[in-house]
């Protein structure tokens with residue numbers, strides 16, 4: 001796809017200094033402060049909860065308290081409200097197409113969104129560029145993603161670009177109730193709350209797919225494939241009118257390929273999960289920071305000077321090694337692939353078998369995507385105090401199951417930390433029971449979600465405005481042009497200035513001056 005085509009798709013979205021400058025304000029991170037646990041804050045801005053039994057008369061409102069720490073209080077109030085599906089809901093302007101935990105907490109959610117926006121320059125730049133042209137005018141999008149401050153920035157961007165949206169959560173535990181409230185208060189149809197039952201979960205998705213108001217969605221943004229699956233299996237008539245599906249997760253992409261193979265995909269789909277910029281930021285740069293976050297939050301350990309074994313020197317492993325090495329750790333890597341092993345060696349890391357070093361390292365981190373990489377034998381040989389964390393997808397990289405035997409004692413230390421105690425008193429420190437440690441104990445950076453959100457938005461715009469015939473009902477990767485465009489949108493945040501090739505240079509390199517700059521198979 002050419003630059004012109006992208007620009008045509010997005011309207012007048014050309015990079016202009018003016019717009020790049022507009023994002024300069026996001027560079028000041030000095031004002032950031034540690035976010036307190038979300039659940040411990042209460043907001044009392046004007047809004048209402050109406051109990052179904054009150055017939056709409058039970059409206060409550062109170063003063064605003066947003067400027068001081070005194071607005072922090074207990075979350076229990078939310079939990080004590082009647083179940084969301086047993087109440088009718090209305091915001092302060094009379095809008096009622098939503099179902100959430102507690103609309104009164106919208107002010108708090110708005111502050112969370114504002115905090116996220118500070119670190120989401122790319123998606124805000126896109127919003128700014130597209131708000132006049134409204135490339136999503138007429139689009140009716142059903143979203144099924146995590147609902148948190150960062151995804152709220154994406155949702156509000158889609159609305160600013162002209163789309164109507166209905167949104168459900170892709171996970172029963174991950175919804176930030178106050179953020180859902182902020183979106184509902186703004187007139188956005190949100191069906192989600194933290195702690196849903198499975199039945200609630202599917203009910204919410206169905207509310208989004210089929211509305212009472214002639215709602216006919218034409219785009220899906222999915223994380224995990226549940227909205228797509230429900231649409232295809234339960235609402236075939238609605239599925240026929242779909243212009244496209246954008247999928248964010250590995251699982252969802254896998255399900256899309258299955259649908260495509262069985263000729264059940266009714267619209268073209270774009271797999272944004274594997275967009276280059278997305279994997280680069282998520283797998284390498286984010287894990288570089290996450291590993292420190294995980295170790296510090298869960299164990300308070302001082303990492304410098306420690307001996308650390310990282311299993312796997314792929315994208316995730318490289319990020320982890322690079323950050324721990326820079327902090328002064330003595331690094332070891334175990335690898336199955338000779339190319340990655342050679343790369344580790346040339347990066348100055350000792351490549352070893354796990355059993356060579358298991359007895360003397362202080363920290364072990366797995367990042368292979370494989371199973372039983374750390375076995376019971378390895379753990380039997382580890383010294384007391386060794387910390388074990390898994391940063392790979394599956395919870396079987398560390399053979400945790402083998403630790404669930406009668407002679408081994410488990411002692412909970414913190415929510416996501418256990419002491420695993422051997423009969424002789426030796427104890428290992430296991431983080432998150434071997435589940436993906438950064439998802440369990442650390443936070444996802446808003447910047448990462450900005451990158452992800454831009455790729456998703458570009459994919460939605462592309463599918464919505466593509467001329468008939470450009471895409472079949474198959475699964476596509478994000479065109480490289482869009483990957484480059486998404487990266488470009490984030491450069492201003494760092495005041496980075498791109499070099500433009502001269503005509504002579506472009507012709508010498510056999511490239512179009514405006515990209516794509518690399519072939520599809522290029523490894524960054």
Ligand SMILES: NC(=O)c1ccc[n+]([C@@H]2O[C@H](COP(=O)([O-])OP(=O)(O)OC[C@H]3O[C@@H](n4cnc5c(N)ncnc54)[C@H](O)[C@@H]3O)[C@@H](O)[C@H]2O)c1
Nearest residue numbers: 312314315316334335336337340367368369370391392393
């Ligand atoms: N923590 C996160 O937030 C996060 C983010 C992205 C990916 N992941 C997950 O992390 C894992 C690794 O991702 P990646 O992108 O680095 O994958 P990758 O394929 O680039 O790297 C994995 C490496 O592990 C090696 N390996 C496989 N089996 C091994 C074994 N038994 N012993 C030693 N090395 C072995 C492979 O040769 C490969 O080089 C995946 O499960 C991925 O889903 C986690």
